Amino acid sequence: MTSSSPSRFHQLHLQSEPLRLPNAWDAGSARQIESLGAQAIATTSAGVAWSLGYRDGNQLPVEEYVARARSIARVINVPLSADIEGGYHDNPRAVADSVVRLIDAGVVGINIEDGSADPQQLCRKVEAIRAASIRADVPLYINVRTDVYARNLVPQQEKVSEVMTRAQAYAQAGADGLFVLGLVDAGEMLSIAQSSNLLLNVSVWPGLPPLATLATYGVRRISVGSWLPQTLWASNEQLVRGFLSQDETAPLMAAAAPYAEINARF
Incomplete structure (x- = not known):
């Protein structure tokens, strides 16, 4: 098993301390981040988009993202995960086809988000991605981001239960991880982590508890975004x-x- 293999990336989420991911946006930033001790590289879709002259928010052409992923994979020796926003298409098959292109470029994990869309739409995308990754014989790590907190999609008192409901659906669709953007309450982290088989990912955010304490609350991965x-x-x-x-x-x-x-x- 190489240091950049999909299996290695999965294992990094099972360490005693959460995997820390300082997100990169090009080959240079990825190489620097790896040289400073990062165990894996994840892209920031916003950073990639801005560096290529596009707005963030599903505006990035897939072919340019694939080229960027390939250039990053060329200069690093650790696993690479790509943040693909909502998948850059509404059609699940088209999203899956794009993910296969990223796999061919060297990506072993993805981050895909629900945003304000119907979570069932994301389930269909995840199902298509998982099926495509199986056909490609690559155990792709699928990290699903939910924006329940970040976009205040439901009242505060309903956020935990809404995330739990979505997590169950995303797990059944084939996801490995759950990224709850904007989640900072320790008790809510623990509740969400204990209610799901998905490995919990949080991001640097105002009010986030100290990083050294997050494993206590069930967090397995921390992103910089x-x-x-x-x-x-x-x-x-x-x-x-x-x-x-x-x-x-x-x-x-x-x-x-x-x-x-x-x-x-x-």
Whole structure:
């Protein structure tokens, strides 16, 4: 079993401590993240979209995403998971076909979300993806993201039960993991984790308990999401504004990584 195999990626979710995933958006960021000790690489769909000049929100052309995934897989030796938003199509078969292309590019896991759509629609997509992965003889790790919390799809007092209902449906469809974006309450994490066979994934979010405590609440995976490119975007804007309008050059060099150090990573 290689370090980048699907089986290895599954095993990383069963460690004593949750798998930490600092999300990448291109080959360079993925290589840097791996070199700093990440056990796997997951993409941020927002970061990938922005780096290719598209809005986030199912606007990214699949062929460009496949090319990006292939370029990331080329430079890393750990498992690669791709965040594919809602699958970039309403037709389950078309979504599954896109996932097969990502598998061929080196992806061993995916993240797919329900958003504000009917959860049964996502179930049909997951069923099609699972069937396609079986045909491809790849035990793809399917992580299903639900936006019950992030989009406030139901009243607060109904969120846990709604997530549990969706988790059961997603598990029956063939999912491996459950990503509850916006979930930060420790007690609710524990309730959700104990009610489902799916392995719980949470994201860095305002109010999230300390990372070292999350295993206690049943969390198996922690993602960074788009916070890294968002932070770098803000930093780059500050530097460029200073250069263009304030005659500032020193900040451009003050915290720069050495050229040779960056070049040596590749």
